[in-house]
Amino acid sequence: MIVFPGPAGSHNVFHNRRRYHWRRPCRPGNGIGFECSFNPMQNLRGFNFDLVAIKDQQGTATAGFFLGSRQTFGYDALRIYRNALLEELQTACKDRGIEILYNEKFSVIFAENEHGVQFGFKDGTKTHASLVIVADGIYSKIRQSLFPLVEPQYNGILVVAGAVKESSLAVSSDEDKISTPTMFAGKNGAFILGPQIPDGSELLAATQHAYPPHNCDEWGRLSQDRAFHVSFLREGYDDRQPVVQQAVDHIIDERALTFAHCIRYRLSQAGPPIPDVWC
Numbered sequence: 001m002i003v004f005p006g007p008a009g010s011h012n013v014f015h016n017r018r019r020y021h022w023r024r025p026c027r028p029g030n031g032i033g034f035e036c037s038f039n040p041m042q043n044l045r046g047f048n049f050d051l052v053a054i055k056d057q058q059g060t061a062t063a064g065f066f067l068g069s070r071q072t073f074g075y076d077a078l079r080i081y082r083n084a085l086l087e088e089l090q091t092a093c094k095d096r097g098i099e100i101l102y103n104e105k106f107s108v109i110f111a112e113n114e115h116g117v118q119f120g121f122k123d124g125t126k127t128h129a130s131l132v133i134v135a136d137g138i139y140s141k142i143r144q145s146l147f148p149l150v151e152p153q154y155n156g157i158l159v160v161a162g163a164v165k166e167s168s169l170a171v172s173s174d175e176d177k178i179s180t181p182t183m184f185a186g187k188n189g190a191f192i193l194g195p196q197i198p199d200g201s202e203l204l205a206a207t208q209h210a211y212p213p214h215n216c217d218e219w220g221r222l223s224q225d226r227a228f229h230v231s232f233l234r235e236g237y238d239d240r241q242p243v244v245q246q247a248v249d250h251i252i253d254e255r256a257l258t259f260a261h262c263i264r265y266r267l268s269q270a271g272p273p274i275p276d277v278w279c
Contacts, residue, residue, distance in 0.1 A: 044088060046080030047195040053182040059241045079181065079196045079204070106141045138262045139216045152262040154213045159259040160232040161206035166195070168250035169203075169243055176243065178203055184244050188236030191244045205247040207233060214260070222258050229256035 050069040056062050068077030093100055105122040112118070116130040134140055138152045171177045181194030181204070191207045214222065222228055233248050233256070240248070 044078065044080055045084045045198055046078045047198055047200060048076035048078055049180045049195070050076055051180050052194075053180055054185070055182055055241070056185050057187075057239070057241065059176065059184070059243065079194060081196060109145050155261045155263050156210050156213070157208050157261040158211035158232075159206060159208040159261065160229050160256060161204060161259065162229065162233060162251040162256035163196075164193075164203050164205045164247045164250050164252060166201050166203055169246050171243060178243070184241050186236055186241075186244070187239045191240060191247075193244065193247055203247065205233065205244075205251060207235075208261075209235070211260075219258065219260055226254070226256065229258070 049067070050072075051064045051066055053061055054063040054065075066072070066077075068075050070076050090100065107120045107122045110118045110120060110126070116128055117132045118126065118128045119132065120126045134143060143150065166178065169178070178193045178195065179200070181192060183190045183192050189207060189209045192204060194204045196202060196204050230248075230251060233251060237245060237248060
């Protein structure tokens with residue numbers, strides 16, 4: 001069995017795999033963070049919380065919604081850096097004798113039948129596996145090979161997320177302290193601040209709004225453009241709450257990332273009739 005993953009994309013199947021092809025090693029830093037709810041990974045190094053708070057432009061809490069609650073649901077929600085999860089997966093693979101191969105790039109499927117799949121890599125290497133599992137992201141080369149008419153559908157919304165030290169924020173009271181993920185309303189859309197390591201000393205700082213479509217290579221260039229990240233986060237700066245302004249002013253260098261929202265599509269729309277599943 002072979003799995004082609006976007007690094008965190010195949011964590012639901014890693015217990016059963018025997019070879020794991022990774023396009024590149026982990027980059028330095030923690031990568032982007034994400035929330036897990038229902039949270040089956042309560043032993044991981046993340047920030048546990050229950051409520052996402054919503055504050056108006058005056059910084060007053062007006063509403064909120066639960067992603068978890070140990071008292072109500074029996075579990076907390078978890079915000080965790082992707083690399084913290086990847087380290088756990090790598091350790092689990094090593095413990096199970098599962099081989100991880102880095103810098104491998106899929107090229108083409110040559111043949112498949114009841115005996116397995118023959119496919120090749122960019123370097124010209126050919127190999128065979130009884131089963132190939134694909135979890136290599138929205139721009140999946142293998143999905144493109146199987147369903148060439150299907151392309152990712154960008155929904156027009158771009159997210160830029162950075163990180164900031166909690167100590168950089170001059171909060172005047174415990175009420176103003178960012179103790180749970182918080183959405184701050186603004187004329188340019190909401191801005192989110194939220195703890196994402198266990199002691200709460202580092203915060204997510206993120207916003208999103210409409211942005212023109214790009215192709216995969218162009219998104220890749222934007223993901224490396226630090227000046228663009230800061231400019232995006234600073235849009236509407238003068239109308240933001242003071243705590244948001246402070247966060248934007250102290251974004252940690254080299255820690256901002258972009259995420260373009262793409263709409264999921266039905267594989268049944270990709271060509272010949274197949275089971276009605278999402279891709």
